Amino acid sequence: MANKIIVCQTGSRHRYMIPQVLERNGMLHGLYTDTTAESFIGKCARLLSALKINNSTLTRLCKRQPCLPKEKTYTTDILFLRKRVARIIKRGDSLKKRYIHYTGFADKCIKWGVGDADCIYNMYIENYDFLVYAKSKGLKIVVDIYETPMTYKYLIEEIKNNPEYNIFNKQIEQYKYSHEVRMHYMENILKLANYYTIPSQFVIKSMTEFKNFDRNKVLFLPYGSSIVSGKYKYKPIRHRLIWVGNDPVRKGLLYCAKAADILKQEYPDLDFRVIGVVNDELKNADAFKNLNFIGVLNKEQLMEEYRSAEAYVFPTLFEGFAGTVIEAASCGCPIITTECAGTNIGEFPAIYIPQKNTDSIVQSVRYLFEDSQRRDKLSMEVYEYSTKLKPEIYEKRLVEYFKNI
Numbered sequence: 001m002a003n004k005i006i007v008c009q010t011g012s013r014h015r016y017m018i019p020q021v022l023e024r025n026g027m028l029h030g031l032y033t034d035t036t037a038e039s040f041i042g043k044c045a046r047l048l049s050a051l052k053i054n055n056s057t058l059t060r061l062c063k064r065q066p067c068l069p070k071e072k073t074y075t076t077d078i079l080f081l082r083k084r085v086a087r088i089i090k091r092g093d094s095l096k097k098r099y100i101h102y103t104g105f106a107d108k109c110i111k112w113g114v115g116d117a118d119c120i121y122n123m124y125i126e127n128y129d130f131l132v133y134a135k136s137k138g139l140k141i142v143v144d145i146y147e148t149p150m151t152y153k154y155l156i157e158e159i160k161n162n163p164e165y166n167i168f169n170k171q172i173e174q175y176k177y178s179h180e181v182r183m184h185y186m187e188n189i190l191k192l193a194n195y196y197t198i199p200s201q202f203v204i205k206s207m208t209e210f211k212n213f214d215r216n217k218v219l220f221l222p223y224g225s226s227i228v229s230g231k232y233k234y235k236p237i238r239h240r241l242i243w244v245g246n247d248p249v250r251k252g253l254l255y256c257a258k259a260a261d262i263l264k265q266e267y268p269d270l271d272f273r274v275i276g277v278v279n280d281e282l283k284n285a286d287a288f289k290n291l292n293f294i295g296v297l298n299k300e301q302l303m304e305e306y307r308s309a310e311a312y313v314f315p316t317l318f319e320g321f322a323g324t325v326i327e328a329a330s331c332g333c334p335i336i337t338t339e340c341a342g343t344n345i346g347e348f349p350a351i352y353i354p355q356k357n358t359d360s361i362v363q364s365v366r367y368l369f370e371d372s373q374r375r376d377k378l379s380m381e382v383y384e385y386s387t388k389l390k391p392e393i394y395e396k397r398l399v400e401y402f403k404n405i
């Protein structure tokens with residue numbers, strides 16, 4: 001049984017849902033993380049934001065709020081700073097980049113120590129040196145493998161194959177580096193871990209190519225929704241669609257834009273709304289002219305967007321288990337997505353389309369626009385299914401896993 005757990009994660013994974021769950025159940029020893037809204041750089045970001053100085057990085061940092069006791073929240077800005085140093089080191093020094101980017105957070109975690117903790121819950125392959133240290137101290141290691149390891153390789157191919165994404169060419173080097181890091185550490189992490197939590201069969205399938213992947217270590221754990229919608233209140237506005245996310249390449253925004261160009265000719269009042277942080281250059285690019293960029297919304301505003309759309313169009317290319325799909329479902333919004341969203345195709349009610357297929361998006365949207373009864377039927381089906389993925393069900397399953405390892 002593990003009941004004093006250190007959660008190690010960089011970024012705000014699922015809005016810090018995992019450490020919050022463990023804290024509520026008296027099982028959290030501490031959260032070890034990087035920059036938050038309360039760290040030095042986070043406070044600077046909040047100050048700049050208050051002065052109306054905004055960009056996507058500042059927006060993300062201001063939203064990183066773990067909402068945990070201060071004595072259990074350990075933060076460091078070293079990773080934020082070292083990432084920026086790594087970007088100025090040339091390609092030929094990839095091993096040096098890997099060291100600069102990767103060991104800073106692990107070194108800090110080792111300095112914080114493990115106290116009387118009995119388990120580490122680590123996000124993916126980050127923090128390997130600390131995991132080795134913790135294992136040597138007798139702690140169990142659980143790793144959350146939340147997406148396919150080949151994600152960055154596929155992102156590079158997508159950018160290179162689509163001139164509409166030329167504005168992201170500068171990110172190719174960063175993606176290459178991220179892919180190198182994953183491939184460098186993955187086999188060792190798989191061997192070191194006592195267990196892996198994996199959110200979907202799609203991810204499990206992608207892991208089978210790694211020789212150290214052990215199916216006997218898998219704890220199958222689909223994520224719960226981070227939005228609790230409550231009563232069914234779906235009231236769609238005609239010809240309104242939405243897409244939600246912060247990564248347009250990975251989540252297939254280009255194919256939404258191409259579909260919007262076609263649909264706009266048939267439905268002049270089409271309102272295809274894009275929610276989230278999106279690059280300003282992309283917003284102004286001609287290829288995306290028929291999308292309506294709304295920006296970042298709070299939870300209540302986001303729920304209203306889901307409830308008022310005829311469909312959530314999410315032609316994602318690579319996910320582990322897309323949280324926004326579950327959010328949309330909990331609000332009764334019909335969903336058009338790919339098998340890569342991580343949902344169980346045999347059970348989860350949605351319209352499934354092939355990857356990178358604009359025509360399939362157009363046909364699926366027409367199907368819902370032209371038959372409101374079918375649209376409303378799908379809305380009710382997905383809403384009812386979402387009750388199986390309520391946060392409390394995820395919480396119960398996560399806690400039970402830790403009680404039994």
